[in-house]
Amino acid sequence: MHRYFGRKSLIYLLTFIVAVTLNWLIPRFMPGDPVLRMLTRSSVSNPESLAPMREYYENVFGLDVPLWQQYLNYWSELLQGNMGISVWLFPAPVTGVILKAVPYTLALLIPSILLSWVAGNKVGALAARRKWLDNTVLPLGYVLTATPYMWLGILLAWSLGIVMGIFPIAGGYSFALRPSFTVGFIANAFTHWFLPFLSLFLVAFGGWAIGMRNLIIYELEADYANYLEALGTPRKLIRRYAFRNAMLPQLTGLALQLGVLVAGALVTEIVFAYPGLGYLILQAIQNQDFFLLQGVFLFIVIGVLLANFIIDIIYVLVDPRTRTGLQGGTA
């Protein structure tokens, strides 16, 4: 078990280092000069004032020291939680801006991931080897999992939001309200939350249902299932064993899908102008706010790594083989 966690932690640590390095590397070694672009954006006509401005920006970006020192400085700033100043919301620090948006993204992601995973597994397991249910769940699942997140979001916003007028389609809460812990505000925030949640839930649900259905069919054909059947075990019990065995690959699948799910949440937020990280990304891109964009990137990486780690812990809890150091730990 120690070996298992040690190995996993090493991978996550390396991934984090790679992500930070990429984040530092890309702006510095890509074609195009961000400082120059900012200078053009401020459109200074006087060439004499250009030089001091350039010097100022290079100083702000920390470009006036050797490369290796820039890299080390970047790390030390980062470890102190300093990711720079946002251009879009000048002069707010990037870390603060992001921390304000993170709760909204988590409020969308956590329920939609957990509920879709649980519901998808249940429905998928029910559908396996039941003709009529299978014939409805399977096509529906394929359509849902092939749907681009933003398109389902657009369709829901249009049909339930605009045509039928049941749900609001933009923002995290009504502009007339201020965030507070009152019933009115929470109810209002809930109606804003529901549609983005629903579109995330539906797309992810399709994938889990199909995955579980296929795994159950595979398990029901395994030797142990045949053996139990030959012994005259009730079908219900066999299905329960199959379900428990099929949970393990689905758990691994959850870890693998995290990146895609986060990506889905980002574009869904953009559709609904939901004030989470996806919305920040859009604003950062439109306002050329590179510090903010890079900060969001690092936050997403950290979040995905943490979630991976949590799934690893759950995996150890549900799969005894990883605890005894037998096979299965590599999954």
Added chain:
Amino acid sequence: MRTELYFAFRNRKVVGGFAVILAFLLLGLIAPLFTDHGPNDYVGPPAAPPSGEYWFGTTTFGQDIFLQFANGLRSTFLVGLLGGGIAAIVGMTIGFVAGYRGGIVDEALNMLTNIVLVLPALAVLIILHTYIGIKSVPAQALFIGLFSWPWVARAVRAQTLSLRSREFVDLARLSGLRPLTIIRREIAPNMSSYLLLTFILLFGGSVLFAATLDFIGLGPTESISLGLMMNNAVQWSALHLGLWWWFVPPGLGITAIVGALYVMNVGLDEVFNPKLREM
């Protein structure tokens, strides 16, 4: 090979999925040939609903949505083909080498695979796209391909590992074949069906990735794509104006293509794996 073709033509999932994809491909290839206008030209009345003249209606600026759709299909297929192809090549190369060589090479490649696997690809692509400013579809496909190979490498490595110790591979090694030749002639053919299925999934994944990036507004600036159409529709408040014909076709096109790919994948699985065939 012939038995596989026989079962493929009898499999409804394969035939149906293939027909849908072929239809969209032909539409994308042929339709733009019948007009002198580019996809972004202002050709018709603004915000017109679908009619005999403008099959999918027009945008608020009077652009023909059917024309945009057909041209967007081209980008979709291009990005799927190139992105999926690059990811398949990188993933297979790394998987074969890691699985066949083993030892320290395997350790290093495995570590690399795991790192890219947990790195959220879209976030990396957003950063890359913003700084570099992608101009063409192939460039976009290249980046998508470079970040979606890890699970392929993992699966190919595992299969190579199990094939490596079989007798026929030992025999090939004894007869002095070079490692590359062994991989190409002895190992790869044994998983060719799996590799084809992998490529189909990668194709679908690349299409969805590209649509996401285009929708955020980071797609190729020089051409139209289905994701960009949705971006435009949302940006120019097609939802509030009730221009459903602007945002329904592009999403429907992507869903149909990717869904058909998935269904075809399942069908092909049944073709290659006799256990799954319905008799």
